Amino acid sequence: METHPVRFWRLLLPVILALLLLPGFTVAQEGGISGTVTDVQSGLGLSAVQVEVLGADELVIGGAFTSGSGAYRVTGIPAGTYAVSFALPGWELVVETDVTVTAGEATALSVQLGERSFNLNPITVTASKREEKALNAPAAVEVISSEDVAERPAVTLTDHVKEKAAVDLITTGLQGNYVVVRGFNNIFSGQTLSLTDNRIARVPSLRVNVGHLNPTTNPDIDRVEVVLGPGSALYGPNAANGVVHYLTQSPIDRPGVSLSLATGVRQQGDTSDGASSSSEATVHGEGRLAWANDASTFGIKLSGQYFTGDDWQFNDPNEVEQQGIAAACQQAGYNPLDSSCFNFAGDLNIQDPDDQAALRTRVDNVAGGRNYDLKRWALDLRTDFRPSPETSVVLSGGRTTAVNSVDLTGIGAGQVVDWAYWYAQGRVTWKRLFAQVFWNKNDNSDTYLLRSGRPLIDKSYQTVGQIQHGFDINEQHGFTYGIDVLYTKPQSEETINGRHEDDDDVTEVGGYVQYEGNLTNQLDLVLAARVDDHNRLPDPVFSPRAALVFRPDNENSIRLTYNRAFSTPNTLNLFLDISAQSSPVFGPFVYDGRAQGTTENGFTFQTSEFPGGTVGPDHVSPFAPLLGTGADARTLMPTSTPVLWGESIAAVGALEAGGALPPGTAALLASLPVPTNDQIGITALTVNLSPDPDAPPFLPTAGGLASVQDVPGLKPTIWNTAEVGYKGLLGNKFLLALNGYYSWVKDFVSALRPITPNVFLNGQDYAAYLVGFGVPADQAAALAGVVAQLPLGSVAPTEAGGAGFSPIIFTYQNLGDFNFFGADLSFSYLFTENWELGGSAAWVEDNIFSTDVEDVPLNAPKWKGALTLRYRSPEIGLSAAGRGRFVDGFPVASGVYVGEVAGYSVFDLNVGYTFPGRTGLTLQLDIQNLFDDGYQSFVGSPELGRYSVLRLVWNFGS
Numbered sequence: 001m002e003t004h005p006v007r008f009w010r011l012l013l014p015v016i017l018a019l020l021l022l023p024g025f026t027v028a029q030e031g032g033i034s035g036t037v038t039d040v041q042s043g044l045g046l047s048a049v050q051v052e053v054l055g056a057d058e059l060v061i062g063g064a065f066t067s068g069s070g071a072y073r074v075t076g077i078p079a080g081t082y083a084v085s086f087a088l089p090g091w092e093l094v095v096e097t098d099v100t101v102t103a104g105e106a107t108a109l110s111v112q113l114g115e116r117s118f119n120l121n122p123i124t125v126t127a128s129k130r131e132e133k134a135l136n137a138p139a140a141v142e143v144i145s146s147e148d149v150a151e152r153p154a155v156t157l158t159d160h161v162k163e164k165a166a167v168d169l170i171t172t173g174l175q176g177n178y179v180v181v182r183g184f185n186n187i188f189s190g191q192t193l194s195l196t197d198n199r200i201a202r203v204p205s206l207r208v209n210v211g212h213l214n215p216t217t218n219p220d221i222d223r224v225e226v227v228l229g230p231g232s233a234l235y236g237p238n239a240a241n242g243v244v245h246y247l248t249q250s251p252i253d254r255p256g257v258s259l260s261l262a263t264g265v266r267q268q269g270d271t272s273d274g275a276s277s278s279s280e281a282t283v284h285g286e287g288r289l290a291w292a293n294d295a296s297t298f299g300i301k302l303s304g305q306y307f308t309g310d311d312w313q314f315n316d317p318n319e320v321e322q323q324g325i326a327a328a329c330q331q332a333g334y335n336p337l338d339s340s341c342f343n344f345a346g347d348l349n350i351q352d353p354d355d356q357a358a359l360r361t362r363v364d365n366v367a368g369g370r371n372y373d374l375k376r377w378a379l380d381l382r383t384d385f386r387p388s389p390e391t392s393v394v395l396s397g398g399r400t401t402a403v404n405s406v407d408l409t410g411i412g413a414g415q416v417v418d419w420a421y422w423y424a425q426g427r428v429t430w431k432r433l434f435a436q437v438f439w440n441k442n443d444n445s446d447t448y449l450l451r452s453g454r455p456l457i458d459k460s461y462q463t464v465g466q467i468q469h470g471f472d473i474n475e476q477h478g479f480t481y482g483i484d485v486l487y488t489k490p491q492s493e494e495t496i497n498g499r500h501e502d503d504d505d506v507t508e509v510g511g512y513v514q515y516e517g518n519l520t521n522q523l524d525l526v527l528a529a530r531v532d533d534h535n536r537l538p539d540p541v542f543s544p545r546a547a548l549v550f551r552p553d554n555e556n557s558i559r560l561t562y563n564r565a566f567s568t569p570n571t572l573n574l575f576l577d578i579s580a581q582s583s584p585v586f587g588p589f590v591y592d593g594r595a596q597g598t599t600e601n602g603f604t605f606q607t608s609e610f611p612g613g614t615v616g617p618d619h620v621s622p623f624a625p626l627l628g629t630g631a632d633a634r635t636l637m638p639t640s641t642p643v644l645w646g647e648s649i650a651a652v653g654a655l656e657a658g659g660a661l662p663p664g665t666a667a668l669l670a671s672l673p674v675p676t677n678d679q680i681g682i683t684a685l686t687v688n689l690s691p692d693p694d695a696p697p698f699l700p701t702a703g704g705l706a707s708v709q710d711v712p713g714l715k716p717t718i719w720n721t722a723e724v725g726y727k728g729l730l731g732n733k734f735l736l737a738l739n740g741y742y743s744w745v746k747d748f749v750s751a752l753r754p755i756t757p758n759v760f761l762n763g764q765d766y767a768a769y770l771v772g773f774g775v776p777a778d779q780a781a782a783l784a785g786v787v788a789q790l791p792l793g794s795v796a797p798t799e800a801g802g803a804g805f806s807p808i809i810f811t812y813q814n815l816g817d818f819n820f821f822g823a824d825l826s827f828s829y830l831f832t833e834n835w836e837l838g839g840s841a842a843w844v845e846d847n848i849f850s851t852d853v854e855d856v857p858l859n860a861p862k863w864k865g866a867l868t869l870r871y872r873s874p875e876i877g878l879s880a881a882g883r884g885r886f887v888d889g890f891p892v893a894s895g896v897y898v899g900e901v902a903g904y905s906v907f908d909l910n911v912g913y914t915f916p917g918r919t920g921l922t923l924q925l926d927i928q929n930l931f932d933d934g935y936q937s938f939v940g941s942p943e944l945g946r947y948s949v950l951r952l953v954w955n956f957g958s
Contacts, residue, residue: 031101034073034389035110037066037086045070045296046088046113047253053099054083059521061475069252069296071389076472079103086111139547139561140165140228140725140739142826142840146249149221151872151879151912153262153926153951155284155307157221157246158211163866163883165737165826165840166228166242168859170938172408173311174266174282174374174947175212181228181242182822183844183860185938186751186894187408191567193231193239196246197396198466199425204440205460205490207238207570210407213421215378215398217303219258219288219955220248228739228824230565230721233528233545236484236510240565240719250384250394251290251299256957260286264949268312269934271943275313282309282374282949297386304379311372311406314942316413317693318896319369319450322581326367326453334360342590344453347579347802362453370450371415375403390431397424408940409449410572410752410895411580411595411810414456417446432470432480439463452581459491460571481513490571498577498801500599506571507535514545524549534568534716536600541566541716556728563721569714573597573749573812577801580810580896583687585791587654589622592805593687595752598812603711603755603797608638610677616640617708619759619793620806626650633806639705639795641677644761647792655786665783672773680769681762683788684708684795687754687808689898691939698791701757702854708795711755715814718746733830744819748856752810752895756794763788810895816851820844834873841865847890859938861888861903877914877922883907887937897940904935920955 037049049066053074061082066072079101086094091113101107142164149160158177162169168185170178178185180192194201194209196216203210224246231239264282268275284307292299328340335341336350336359344362348355380398402419420443427436441461448455468482486508494501512530519525528545547561576597583591605617619639624631627646637643653666684705685698701707723741730736767784771777793806800807824842831837842865847858863886870881889903910926925948929935932946 030076030078031103032073032075032077032106033084033099033101033109034071034106035108036070037072037088037110038070038112040112040114045253046091049086049088049091049113052085052087053077054085055080057521058083059475060518067386067389067392069386069389073106073389075106077101084109086113088113139231139559140723140727140737140824142226142228142737144224144226146222149218149224150953151881151924152910153284153924153949154218155282156211157214157216157218157224160221160224161226161244163840163868163885164226165739166822166824166842167226168861168864170941171944172938172941173406174309175307175311175376175405176407176941177211179209179211179244180860181226181244182824182842183847183858184241185859187410187897187940188572191238191241193235193243194246195243197248197394197425198245198427198434198436199423199438200440200462200464200486201246201423202440203421204442204462205458205488205571207572209244210421212307212376212405213400213402213419214246215305215380215400215421215423216246216248217286217288217305217378217380219260219286220301220303220380222247222249229561229723229741230563230719232543232565232719233530233563234512234514236486236512236530236532236543237508237534237541237566237568237716238570240567240717248382249290251301251382252292252296252384252386255290255292255299256955257290258286258288258953258955260284260951260953262949262951264309264947266309266312266945266947267932268943268945269932271314271934274315275942278310278313280310282307282947284309284949284951292384299384301382301384302379304377306377308373308375311374312942312944313372314370314940316450316940317691318412319366321693322366322451323369326363329363330367334363337588339584339587342584342588343582345582345590347454347592347594347804349804361455362448365415365448365453366450370406370413371404372406374405376405377401377403392429394427395425398422406450408897409456411578412449412451412896413940414447414449416444417448419444419447419458433468434482435467437463437465449580452579454579455495457493457495459493460489461491462486462488476518478516479513480516482511484508484510488571490575496578497571497575497597500575500577500597504571504575506574508568509533512543522551524551532566532568536574537568537716538600541568541718555730555732557726559723559725559727561721561723561725563719563723565719565721567717567719567749569598569716569749569812571597573714574599579802582805583808585622585651586660587658589651589654590805591622591758591791591794592802592807593810594800594802594807595810596799596801598711598714599799600713601799602713603799603809603811605708605710605795605797606636608640610638610640614677616705617795619795620800621647621793622806623647623650623654623792624806626654633804634796634800636796636798637793639682639759639793641680641682641761642674644682644759644792645674645680648761648787648790651790651792652783652787661783661786668775672770675769680765683760683762684757685760685791686757689754689893689896691897691899698758705757705759705795708755708757711797711811711813714749714812715747717748717814720744720746735828737826738823739825740821740823742819742821744817746817747814748816748818748851750813750815750854750856751893752812753854754808754810755813756796756800756807756809758791758808759793759795760789760791761787813853815853815856818849818851818856820846820849834871836870836872838868838870839866855893857891857893859890859892859894861890863888877916879912880910882909892939894939897938899939901936901938904933904937906933906935907931920953922953922955924951924953925949926951 052063053061055061062074083097188208227243231243262284269277286305288303290301332338378400382396385393400421405416422441425438442458465485470480472478488506510532514528517525526547530543533540550558574597580593618636655661684701686701688699721743725739727737763784767780770780822844826840828838849856866885868883872879907930912924914922928947934943
């Protein structure tokens with residue numbers, strides 16, 4: 001498809017040029033102040049200290065933050081005498097007065113700070129893409145400190161955010177976690193942007209946040225920032241609900257060695273899905289080695305981890321059923337003409353020897369069931385170069401290999417085998433200029449679907465270039481602006497994107513500008529605008545942002561914001577083309593259940609006109625080859641009673657030949673006159689995705705055949721959110737954050753849903769018709785009961801993929817518009833220097849939203865909350881925390897996973913002790929689900945029991 005670079009640059013270039021021509025873009029430097037800020041006890045440099053130069057009436061003339069080594073430099077200060085403040089949350093405030101600045105010179109000023117015992121207002125960078133205090137940020141931000149991370153053993157980094165306000169978590173195993181902010185979770189959800197050191201940390205092409213594929217280790221984490229609410233104005237597409245940003249520690253700022261070894265016990269009782277009780281061990285090792293030169297200008301770091309254990313067990317009813325059929329196919333010698341083997345041949349040519357070999361592999365994959373033996377390893381390498389306090393160059397790269405695991409997809413669980421994830425990143429910072437290039441890549445050939453055994457090969461990659469700059473017009477007004485280019489190239493060897501394999505790349509280009517102004521000493525205004533162009537969508541997307549932040553004093557802020565964010569269709573939404581699972585009717589008559597993207601053009605249905613002027617969509621039938629008309633299982637035919645009558649005779653004849661019906665039944669039907677549409681009606685039913693084995697296989701199609709309409713190409717989903725928030729330090733011991741928001745959503749994109757109803761002859765009409773021609777009532781009722789349950793065809797679009805078998809298509813659609821209210825809060829209260837109570841709560845007004853097409857599930861609870869009681873005493877080396885989470889029950893509809901999640905409460909406990917006289921040696925105990933109350937976090941995931949971990953950590957040389 002044609003891209004639109006001219007259109008994009010016509011929109012963006014006037015904005016950039018206007019900024020470059022603004023008066024004051026280059027501000028003459030009058031003088032400056034520079035120096036270092038160090039810890040009064042250790043003498044080590046302190047990073048992220050906020051340095052502010054204060055003039056008359058404490059007006060801020062200029063400012064900066066210290067680097068990792070504690071160095072800072074403030075430039076552009078007019079000659080004069082000033083006060084300079086040095087502030088770092090958790091440390092004593094230092095103010096130096098009567099500091100003289102001389103034009104053309106840099107005044108030297110170094111200070112020392114003493115540590116306090118708490119940290120309630122950390123420095124953040126994610127909300128505005130620049131350093132600022134959390135209280136001043138124009139968005140709701142939750143921060144997990146490196147101290148919090150270090151005190152808690154975690155299998156993956158996502159474990160650290162699950163108690164934060166508005167965070168929704170799907171746990172599918174010991175290491176399987178899917179995180180979103182403010183709901184609308186899904187299998188393969190991409191509503192929340194996941195970053196590591198400013199790099200998009202999603203799986204390329206699939207756009208899914210898989211925590212255990214991130215090679216970053218726990219000892220590497222400096223902090224985790226969670227931004228609640230839309231972030232598209234700065235971050236572009238697919239940050240509609242928020243941003244989770246993992247920031248790592250530079251080897252220059254933290255050299256030394258950290259080694260960690262953890263052993264755990266996973267316990268699981270008897271579950272409702274039939275999994276038997278078990279207790280299995282886990283092992284998790286992590287290490288970090290970092291070195292920096294004496295001048296603190298160069299550093300290098302290598303980290304890695306290894307995890308192994310036996311995962312939580314789960315008996316998926318569909319997988320269990322398919323395992324039995326696969327065993328029957330094995331017993332039949334993998335005969336491609338045996339009915340049991342047809343379940344696995346929906347997209348194969350059974351006459352081709354290569355495809356027959358593929359059939360054997362699929363059958364063996366399914367028959368083997370799940371392999372719960374988790375294994376993964378990761379390595380991460382980073383080098384830092386800082387020739388000056390204002391300049392840094394960072395090069396990093398890493399790899400994670402998931403040797404074995406089970407992960408969910410929209411068409412069922414996949415057995416992940418040797419899935420490698422690579423990244424490489426280079427970033428440069430000079431003053432307020434930031435530029436980076438990064439590359440994410442999958443490398444996998446052996447993963448397969450557990451329901452069908454079909455392979456999932458993914459060697460896709462994504463290349464991204466970003467540049468950002470900022471400048472100040474004066475002390476009160478400044479701008480930040482930037483450009484992003486994202487290129488995504490799926491490569492699945494036709495196993496995921498099928499026939500679209502050679503035309504499925506996506507290019508996205510976006511530009512933004514943000515104004516930051518201090519209207520008064522108490523009132524800040526932030527205005528931002530962004531334009532993004534997607535080469536597969538017809539129109540660019542505009543994302544404005546506005547925020548007013550009122551600070552009555554230094555410890556309280558009130559925020560009023562508006563954000564317009566968006567999510568674009570990913571490559572699966574557009575180009576997916578895969579046979580998800582074969583669905584035999586009986587014998588060799590099979591439907592091919594296919595998951596397909598819409599491409600740019602959508603789906604069209606061929607129609608036919610019947611006597612009387614009625615027009616209806618055409619269908620395909622697995623019984624068409626028996627009609628003697630030359631039609632095959634993919635020939636589109638009119639959906640009329642006469643055609644379906646012929647197909648029903650063919651089906652009855654096949655059942656009769658197999659001994660399922662009395663001899664002569666087909667001949668009897670063939671001797672009768674062909675009925676009309678008025679004599680025997682047509683029923684449209686849609687595949688039921690419920691996992692309940694007792695649920696009916698089909699459900700009535702809302703609106704019947706008249707509801708079958710062409711499916712247009714996908715539009716981006718637009719999220720408009722107005723929000724009011726408060727954050728404040730009350731009495732220097734109590735931090736409270738409250739947020740209320742209203743969102744109106746346009747063109748929400750569904751998860752995979754069926755769009756091809758199956759067609760049946762109406763059973764009552766069928767029986768009455770037979771009786772009218774003298775067939776005994778009991779015989780007519782029995783035969784009608786059989787025929788009425790036969791899906792004689794499926795109403796398929798002309799763009800249906802695959803070959804050989806009649807398709808049933810599952811795809812993505814824009815469902816329509818809806819609105820909703822929500823609120824969340826968090827707090828921290830310091831009883832003493834050692835005891836802290838923290839908590840969070842979140843509410844959304846509903847968990848099902850009505851649209852013109854179908855209901856949209858939140859796939860998350862209306863209510864959830866968490867409480868944490870923490871004790872921390874560095875003097876005696878003891879830390880402990882007890883945590884409780886409550887999650888209300890909620891309905892789920894995500895691909896093949898449909899059902900209800902029951903509400904649950906989970907209590908965790910962790911204790912850590914640092915040994916005296918052995919610097920850096922710490923023993924930690926973490927118990928998740930302390931009371932071993934089994935719970936399920938999502939449909940299709942296992943019931944989780946207790947997990948206990950004992951970890952020994954050794955830090956030295958830092």
